[in-house]
Amino acid sequence: MEKTTFIYGIRAIIEAIESEKEISKVYLLKDGDGVLMQQLKNIARKNNITTSYVPIEKLNHLARGNHQGAVASISPIQFHSLEQILENIDGESKPLFLLLDGVTDVRNFGAIIRTAECTGVTAIVISEKGSAPVNAATVKTSVGAVFNIPICKVNHIKDAVFLMQAYGIKTAGANEKADDLIYDIDLNQPMAIVMGSEEKGINPSTLKILDHKVKLPMRGDIASLNVSVACGAMLYETLRQRL
Known part of the structure; x- marks a missing residue:
């Protein structure tokens, strides 16, 4: 490592x-x-x-x-250009992007990277400010997956959303007040999943421009999941629909 x-x-x-x-x-x-x-x-x-x-x-x-x-x-890694990755996408493929809006805990970040790599995510996008750093703790928690998946930085996650939409990629953000469950939308297409911080969720100005707002069903008394767990559930539903 x-x-x-x-x-x-x-x-x-x-x-x-x-x-x-x-x-x-x-x-x-x-x-x-x-x-x-x-x-x-x-x-x-x-x-x-x-x-x-x-x-x-x-x-x-x-x-x-x-x-x-x-x-x-x-940082132990070099960040990638999101624009360049989008330019190089095969027109016949169904890329899957993961946008993280305000995830600051390095262990959550590392766990998310590990799951993203396991579920075939094309690239992870984080913002320049207010994001967890890629440091030794991130590398360790990701079990080295950080070296296997491109990570891109943008000024604001909203910039990445607009860019995705310009390339015909649908966007779906996790929001506990959403009407739709993650299972209700078509994920078997070019897609970007957006996850917010545990404290504040997705920035309201970003949430407003997404194509879909989705949630996971909750049966217990606790109203929310750890962000890395919620992210894993959404990525694996995406993978399930694509199998």
């Missing part, structure tokens, strides 16, 4: 961002200041890189050298 690599030092991280390395997250010292620190904050913000402000003990744990109040984790 490839582990997450940490780099440290303000200038080193700035150079890594400018050279377009896949930075998963930047950890900055709480109350850190100075011209270079501000420059790093600005470039991280400009490039939509997740930033976390932490105590010095956290930075000392991540880096064994003079970190200057800044440590960054580099």
Whole structure:
């Protein structure tokens, strides 16, 4: 398993961002200041890189050298271009995309990647902001599946939805208030399944533009499933219809 690599030092991280390395997250010292620190904050913000402000003990744990109040984790994978994947799709095929809107837990993310790989998902799409990083925990939970399935980043999941629809791919989002069950719609066609976060679900502006809103039947007292479990149920229903 490839582990997450940490780099440290303000200038080193700035150079890594400018050279377009896949930075998963930047950890900055709480109350850190100075011209270079501000420059790093600005470039991280400009490039939509997740930033976390932490105590010095956290930075000392991540880096064994003079970190200057800044440590960054580099993603163990290279992200793919969604447009390029769509362009290369065979016109006779029935691609299956998985769009994740706000899934932030790395273990849920890893479990979802593993199920997606097992069910023949063409590619997974996440947003630049507000998504779980691809780090060592993600790789471990996915049991290496992260290396076998393309993962694409977009500015906003809504952008990916519009792109899917432009290519004739239907979109179906999980929503507990939906009228239709996942079993009620035709999944044996070019399709994108959209899953939201456990706390907020799919962004309302994204939900509004989807072709279908669907739910899973619930019999127990608990009103919702873990997102990775719900995602697995929907992907396997898709696979069942396609067999």
